[in-house]
Amino acid sequence: MPCTVRLAITGLILSAVFPMPLQASETEFDHNIDQSLPVVLTPTRLRQSLADVPASVTIITSEMIERYGIKSIPDALRLVPGMAVTQITGSDYRINYHGTNILFPRRMNVLLDGMSVYGLRIARVDWKLLPAAIEDIERIEVTRGSNSAAYGSNSMLAVINIITKHPNEVSGTTLSSTVGTQHTAKGMARYSGNFGDATSFRMTFERDVDGGFDYASTQGLGHDSRRINRLNIRSLTELSHSQSLDLQASFLQGTVESEFVDSTQRTLPDIGVQNYSLNATWKNSLSSNHEMKIQAYTTSGDFDQGWGSCLPAAYLLPEMAALGRSNPSYVKTILAGRVPTGGTPQDNVLAAAALSAIKALGAGAKSTICVDANQDFTERRYDVEFQDTYIFSDKVRMVNGVGLRYDSVNSQTYFGGRVSNSIWRGFTNLEYKPSSLVSINAGGFVEHDNVTGTGFSPRLALNTHLNENNTVRFLVSKAVRMPDLIEQRANWTYRTTNYSTPLNGATEGSFALTARSPGNLSGEKSFSKEIGYLGNFPQYGILFDAKIFEDELTNLISEKLQNSDFVPTNNNWTRLRGAEFQVTYSPSDRWSAHLAYSNLSNASSSIFEQTQYAKQSGALGITHSADDGWRYALAMYHYGADTQGQSNYGREDLTISKIFRVGKNVAVIPSFTITHLDNRSSTYLVDVGRTRESRFNDSMQYFATLTLKF
């Protein structure tokens, strides 16, 4: 331990502090006396300093969230340089680091207290359905850049680590209520306490209602609100001085409105959601230099989305469904009124049968039958991981781990039943500091996936500490993103039931089109290079981080993943180059500022990888704490529009709050946020030559929050 500890009169001071008789061991002036006071912040507990981290990191604290009036996690991510955040509907956010494919963002890993929260059916994140209230978030750590070497698949472009508050960090009761434009209404109640001396807990309940856009996406009805209930319980038990057990349980239930997706729908396809998760982490400090951790969790999500459709009878013929399972393009050709060619002999036989069946219906082939359909699915994830951290010396630190995950999705629509995947993984990272001038991080992540195969993601980083204030970082890494279940195992057919008119005596069947995965997709790959700089000037209150980078993404699965258009391949590539920086400026305890900027170029073989792209983007936030508890904050966000169909985004928020203290433990905090949108519209590309738009009627929005703590 490099700590320059020299004991002088520690023992006698300790004898006055700790109520025990003066003993010989308490007054001997040698290092053995330290045993009377165990080392709490052991090297294994300490975070890696920013100067040693082999990546660019943005940290958004709970204080920033509160002061800037940030209402959701997607909005918090707008503070991250290079992060593309597009709101499609009230609850649908498409978020990519450095943009790329807006249709299905799935190249970022999102962790909530160590649990991966990206979906199993398709590895995207339902940002508004995360089981954590914004008030429970302690900080969000964004590792900007490939981090698959540490976190595995889906960490190809970035890792977002959401860390909630420990039960020890909150006390008493907190009640909070927010109302605002767009029918925003939110109520949160949190209580924290103790069970005995060793266990602390917090319990949070939240009701979240949001009206979404005034004009949403397809029909312009503005039918995109959400009504969500969240319950989260977390406990921390100190089993001993060296062992702790962290338990979490969360439950989420609610409704997310959805506008019509296609013209045949007659009832709105709203989504009923019910999720729960259980998370347990056991830590054991075997010594001050050795810690092991076991984390096990399970997540479960039930998504019910049903609707009524009315469509021509020809679409419901079983012969057409059989042809669709064999050759979807044949079905489209027939429905377009043409005779298909170019398929296999079996396709031709099926096509003949389908055409015969349509002919048999005669004029009835075009008559409308109303049916019920759905795209319900249930996902389950089980994960267990063992991690060992060992600090050999001041120069060498190593983290190793193994893990096993089991994912399953049950959906008649997407998979014709249940599909599952087992993934085992192993990882290692070595930090070596040969001198005070240099830190070397080398590591890798290997995973074997039953559905796709094996992938390996290595990383090598060199941090050169020019002096105590300046560090230059060189980083190369490779990453692999394994295809998710919909890409690799789709058997996507819409079952139809409750026919309004029997079709050849049948009152149920399936839609003509079926989308099937080729089943032979391989992992997407990236090769990233980065030169970064960190400047730490505490005398000026400045922390400056900058980097230039190049990411070469290959084997990309860029195609649309739709039932009517499902031809995923590994045929695409994208090259991302650019520079970005962030500055945190805190000249005093009263003032702080945050500035983020990104300049990016995107070259790609597929237009879909440029559907979320801005050459220039950034954010600026300034906060001031005045006397008597007044606080002011101004935040400005900008995201350019440098691709087809994408609208630019600009917003300014002014937040004013004041803390009223009543006695020692009671605080009342009213807060008011005024928001101005530079562009009321949010548009994005859904297909070549086709965009969708959601829109607010007014560019001004207002939110008021009242928080009571006691």
Place this chain on the structure above:
Amino acid sequence: MPWNSAGNAVRYIFCRISRVFKRISIVVVFLILTFAVELVRAERHDTQSYDFQIVTTDDTGATKKIVEDLLKKFPSAQTTSDSINRHSKTKKTVFIAIGPSAFRSVLSQARDGVIVSAFTSSQAYHAILESMPEQPRTVSVTAIYAEPSPLLQFRLASMLFKRPVKVAAILSNKTTYLEPVLQHMASQSRTDLSIEYYGTTEALNRVLTRVADVPVILATPDSTLFNAENIHTILVTTYRRNQVVIGFSAALVKAGALASTYSEIEDINAQVDELIADYEVSGKLAEPQFPKYFSTIVNENVARSLNMVVDDSIKNFSRKPVVRQP
């Protein structure tokens, strides 16, 4: 005239010799006086109107080291480990009590004289005083506390953050006496100080939450708060919030506090020596005081983890007593 020239020459020479002699004499007198003062000063320790007793209640290695160092400064001092020696009626006794038990012992036995408590925390000192019956007017009591001076800790905080920074101190009903002291020292160092009180019936997390937005927590050796049960929670909770803890001992720094000033045995003993010397000259006993000679220790692992830059000016932040040449 030849006789006159020779006489003038003799007078000249004699005059020159006389001037040189006078200069030498002045130097010699100066040296004699200086030496005499030292002799007198040394004799004051030994032969003036004071007896010196060094009182201990244990014989650990540390205590022996303290006594050994004190004896260099007070060669004629008696050492006693339990009952104080009954003092002569012609001389006043200066008791140097090493540690809280010795202080309590002397306080309960002494009927006159001066008691200097050393190596006892301010909390223990005040608690012992309050628990004892009122002292006779012939007994004067003072102390050099064991823990670091809050003024130095405030300065250390400013040096660590390279700018004035807000500091929170958490006190209990056992350390209320510290509030005016801390306020005064905060004012001296232009530190923005907030003080919170912690009661044993209150959950620790509550008071830590009240100071959650303050970057620096000043740790004082208050057994109500900084005890074996609470240290873990305090250090882990403050670390998670990116707060730093400054104080109050090297062991606490090793456990996870960021930094502290501290005083070695020789530092405290030198101050004891000065305090007694000033008393001998002025006849007035100084008020209880914090150590003024100190060094600084830093937990570099914690500092690095919190992205703090610790330069040599911080590590070298110290003040040492002037070493007298024998």
